[in-house]
Amino acid sequence: MHRPSNRPLSALAAARLYLCTDARRERGDLAEFADAALAGGVDIIQLRDKGSAGEQRFGPLEAREELAACQVLADAARRHGALFAVNDRADIARAAGADVLHLGQGDLPLAIARDIVGPDMLLGSSTHSADEAAAAARSEADYFCVGPCWPTPTKPDRAAPGLPLVKVAAGLGADK
Secondary structure, three states: OOOOOHHHHHHHHHOOOEEEEOOOOOOOOHHHHHHHHHHOOOOEEEEOOOOOHHHHHHOOOOHHHHHHHHHHHHHHHHHHOOEEEEEOOHHHHHHHOOOEEEEOOOOOOHHHHHHHHOOOOEEEEEEOOHHHHHHHHHOOOOEEEEOOOOOOOOOOOOOOOOHHHHHHHHHOOOOO
């Protein structure tokens, strides 16, 4: 398994606060919001517009719009020494020069994503069950997350496994 260069890995290991934000199209304040969040201690900022108020009002982001929003977040992350993540889209992550590509269970397989983004981008994976967490711990993902722990309006049909899944993931002893 290939590991990205040391700087993103060490920043990932030190990270304590990971923020997912939409493009804030209905507010028009993405740059200001990102700067405030990063100044407030966010270590990793990720664009995730799926299910957002902006998507409901304006429709899904087109690739150019998503890339433009990513550039805003990438610039802010660089100014604050933070990592920048893209949700789902390996092509956008590569074009935006993201530090991290975060993939869900239904997204590209990690090996294909790695082919697209190259060897230096971190790959993350979402998990929603003990089996998925165990598989992610053994995978080439650089990190994985679990959840949602509680019901969420962005995934109304997904069961919320609660804190027991967090406990299972922590017990895996993974270095991710």
